[in-house]
Amino acid sequence: MHYAQIAIPRPLNSTLTYIIPDSLIGKIKPGYRVSVPFRKHTSVGFVMEITQTLPKDLVCENIKEIKDILDNDPIFSTQMLDLLKWMSKYYCAPIGEVCKASIPSKLIQIKPVKRRKISEPAEKNFSKINSAQLTLNSEQAAALNSIINSLSSKDKKPILLHGVTGSGKTEVYLQAFEEVEKMNAHGILLVPEISLTPQLVQQFQSRFGEKVAIYHSGLTDAQRFHEWEKIRDGKVFVVVGTRSALFAPFKDLKLIIVDEEHDASYKQDEGFLYNGHDSAIVRANIHNATIVLASATPCVESFINYESGKYNYHYLATRATGALLPDIEIVDMRTQRNTFTKEKQSEIISPPLFKAIEEILSKKEQALLFLNRRGFANFILCRDCGHVFECPNCNIALTHHMLPKRMICHYCEFAIPVPDLCVKCNGTNLKPMGQGTEQLEEELAKMFPDSKIARLDKDTSTKASLRKTFLSSMQQQKIDILVGTQIIAKGHDFPNVTLVGVINADTSLHLPDFRSYERTFQLLTQVSGRSGRGDKPGKVIIQTFQPEHPSIIFTRDHDFKGFVDTEKQNRKALNYPPFTRMANIRFQSNTDETTSKTAKKWLSMLKTICNSLNISDDVHLLGPAPCPLHKIRGKYRWQLLIKAPNPKILSKILLRVNHIINSSPSAGCRITIDVDPINMM
Ligand SMILES: [Zn+2]
Numbered sequence: 001m002h003y004a005q006i007a008i009p010r011p012l013n014s015t016l017t018y019i020i021p022d023s024l025i026g027k028i029k030p031g032y033r034v035s036v037p038f039r040k041h042t043s044v045g046f047v048m049e050i051t052q053t054l055p056k057d058l059v060c061e062n063i064k065e066i067k068d069i070l071d072n073d074p075i076f077s078t079q080m081l082d083l084l085k086w087m088s089k090y091y092c093a094p095i096g097e098v099c100k101a102s103i104p105s106k107l108i109q110i111k112p113v114k115r116r117k118i119s120e121p122a123e124k125n126f127s128k129i130n131s132a133q134l135t136l137n138s139e140q141a142a143a144l145n146s147i148i149n150s151l152s153s154k155d156k157k158p159i160l161l162h163g164v165t166g167s168g169k170t171e172v173y174l175q176a177f178e179e180v181e182k183m184n185a186h187g188i189l190l191v192p193e194i195s196l197t198p199q200l201v202q203q204f205q206s207r208f209g210e211k212v213a214i215y216h217s218g219l220t221d222a223q224r225f226h227e228w229e230k231i232r233d234g235k236v237f238v239v240v241g242t243r244s245a246l247f248a249p250f251k252d253l254k255l256i257i258v259d260e261e262h263d264a265s266y267k268q269d270e271g272f273l274y275n276g277h278d279s280a281i282v283r284a285n286i287h288n289a290t291i292v293l294a295s296a297t298p299c300v301e302s303f304i305n306y307e308s309g310k311y312n313y314h315y316l317a318t319r320a321t322g323a324l325l326p327d328i329e330i331v332d333m334r335t336q337r338n339t340f341t342k343e344k345q346s347e348i349i350s351p352p353l354f355k356a357i358e359e360i361l362s363k364k365e366q367a368l369l370f371l372n373r374r375g376f377a378n379f380i381l382c383r384d385c386g387h388v389f390e391c392p393n394c395n396i397a398l399t400h401h402m403l404p405k406r407m408i409c410h411y412c413e414f415a416i417p418v419p420d421l422c423v424k425c426n427g428t429n430l431k432p433m434g435q436g437t438e439q440l441e442e443e444l445a446k447m448f449p450d451s452k453i454a455r456l457d458k459d460t461s462t463k464a465s466l467r468k469t470f471l472s473s474m475q476q477q478k479i480d481i482l483v484g485t486q487i488i489a490k491g492h493d494f495p496n497v498t499l500v501g502v503i504n505a506d507t508s509l510h511l512p513d514f515r516s517y518e519r520t521f522q523l524l525t526q527v528s529g530r531s532g533r534g535d536k537p538g539k540v541i542i543q544t545f546q547p548e549h550p551s552i553i554f555t556r557d558h559d560f561k562g563f564v565d566t567e568k569q570n571r572k573a574l575n576y577p578p579f580t581r582m583a584n585i586r587f588q589s590n591t592d593e594t595t596s597k598t599a600k601k602w603l604s605m606l607k608t609i610c611n612s613l614n615i616s617d618d619v620h621l622l623g624p625a626p627c628p629l630h631k632i633r634g635k636y637r638w639q640l641l642i643k644a645p646n647p648k649i650l651s652k653i654l655l656r657v658n659h660i661i662n663s664s665p666s667a668g669c670r671i672t673i674d675v676d677p678i679n680m681m
């Protein structure tokens with residue numbers, strides 16, 4: 001008898017065993033799609049392995065037969081199967097769900113996939129406009145050389161490409177992929193978010209024309225499948241895409257570049273929780289491909305990997321245009337109160353920032369003002385009784401918006417009209433607290449009535465196309481001052497921007513997350529890097545209530561190394577990654593009681609697991625405790641953090657945990673395992 005181990009795209013603990021009918025013996029191989037009877041239906045299945053014998057505990061009469069084979073070719077290569085199996089094991093995720101996440105949804109349906117012409121191409125065809133190579137400076141050339149050498153070498157290490165903002169990393173990528181094309185091989189460029197990097201996408205399209213595929217979550221199912229086929233059939237040699245482009249079905253993969261490698265959006269936050277950055281390293285390793293991790297602010301873990309010899313390293317210390325890094329000035333907001341005259345009173349814009357804006361406007365240059373809070377005010381407070389208006393589903397303050405005039409929950413979109421009376425004491429003394437981008441825009445309009453001001457955040461640019469319009473008006477200097485959230489912080493290259501203002505550097509500093517200092521440093525460095533990229537010198541003004549904070553001081557001094565050294569000591573002292581490996585077990589249910597009870601029960605189960613594995617002394621269990629965002633969309637959330645000295649020990653524990661979750665589900669409480677958690681909220 002011939003048997004196949006089949007992964008079904010459902011949350012099942014393992015693969016299922018099916019008999020291969022005689023007619024299909026020899027045709028069915030690992031990586032093929034098949035149709036199989038599953039429960040009372042027919043389901044798609046992915047062939048993971050073929051065996052001649054049965055797994056030990058299976059009785060032959062219970063086994064069903066595979067119905068049919070669905071395609072002429074396998075949809076997973078053996079290398080891809082290796083990656084999927086690794087991801088399933090490492091992230092404690094059902095193999096069928098992992099397979100499902102890696103392919104276009106069309107391939108989950110039980111139909112042979114027909115090749116047909118597509119009427120809606122994913123992106124407009126770009127002609128090769130400025131396809132000429134730019135001349136590299138010596139730092140860029142050295143980095144490119146080392147990538148090219150690595151392409152053909154047998155012994156490979158990941159390359160950490162650390163280049164200051166504006167150092168011309170993109171041109172290095174382009175020329176590295178040109179080399180890949182010459183070798184008739186394939187490559188992947190991963191980016192955090194496609195719509196935020198229109199310039200980069202455009203550069204790839206103009207350099208490589210139709211030989212580049214663009215792959216991201218904004219595509220329709222049909223477009224996604226179309227791009228996937230182009231990649232599988234070798235019609236393109238390079239794909240630019242977000243996290244899921246990691247699964248591009250290239251046969252001869254030689255190069256993966258992870259742009260903005262520090263970006264948290266490489267971590268999938270819902271459903272199958274995997275890290276695209278780390279999985280890309282594993283995929284490169286399976287293919288013996290070169291992997292380049294690039295950023296102006298590499299994450300602490302990557303930099304330590306370089307220092308310990310695991311990664312090679314290239315530093316691009318100068319900007320490609322020869323422009324200098326901007327001067328960064330810190331404004332201590334504690335001393336800035338009441339320094340304005342009556343008509344120019346502002347709680348948002350300090351006098352030094354005001355003067356700097358006036359100055360660049362007079363020179364017809366542009367400014368970017370960064371405030372990481374959208375809406376008008378952060379919350380509304382009753383000054384009589386202290387009541388704060390919160391979302392009933394999320395226990396989080398409702399954000400005050402003016403356009404339209406409503407109080408909105410940024411987590412579940414719950415909304416109410418802006419109240420006139422306090423619901424608790426009926427008082428009328430309600431005050432909007434904290435400032436958002438709407439309020440900033442309004443104040444700027446009052447202060448600089450003759451200038452053109454635009455606001456770019458989630459509220460003004462719901463569609464990617466709108467963002468593009470904003471960014472191109474900025475490019476064409478139709479906007480004097482652009483106000484925005486994170487969206488404006490990274491990747492953009494506006495040569496005429498000579499002033500960047502950070503309205504409140506403290507917003508991200510005190511989140512209950514061990515990475516909050518690092519995130520703040522990265523964000524401030526990235527946003528500062530938007531200033532002075534052209535031939536005019538740039539300036540940055542950072543407003544803060546904590547001017548002595550290391551994240552802010554090291555940003556001012558452009559001192560990445562200083563920041564990492566400090567952060568390394570902190571992490572070591574407090575036993576955080578990379579000095580420990582973590583997994584977060586998250587519990588959620590409809591009542592706080594069920595959630596907390598389940599979480600507490602799990603603490604004692606985990607202690608038992610550690611005892612039986614004889615690792616109690618090495619492993620730290622933190623919690624259980626309510627998540628910082630305790631209630632979201634009506635669900636109460638708790639978490640329990642496991643800290644283990646290395647991935648091996650962590651995976652031993654998680655194997656047991658996963659087994660218990662699958663074999664005895666907790667009634668009414670959802671339990672998820674987040675390995676190497678990024679989002680601690
Ligand atoms: Zn009140």
Ligand SMILES: [Zn+2]
Binds near residue numbers: 411
């Ligand atoms: Zn809510």
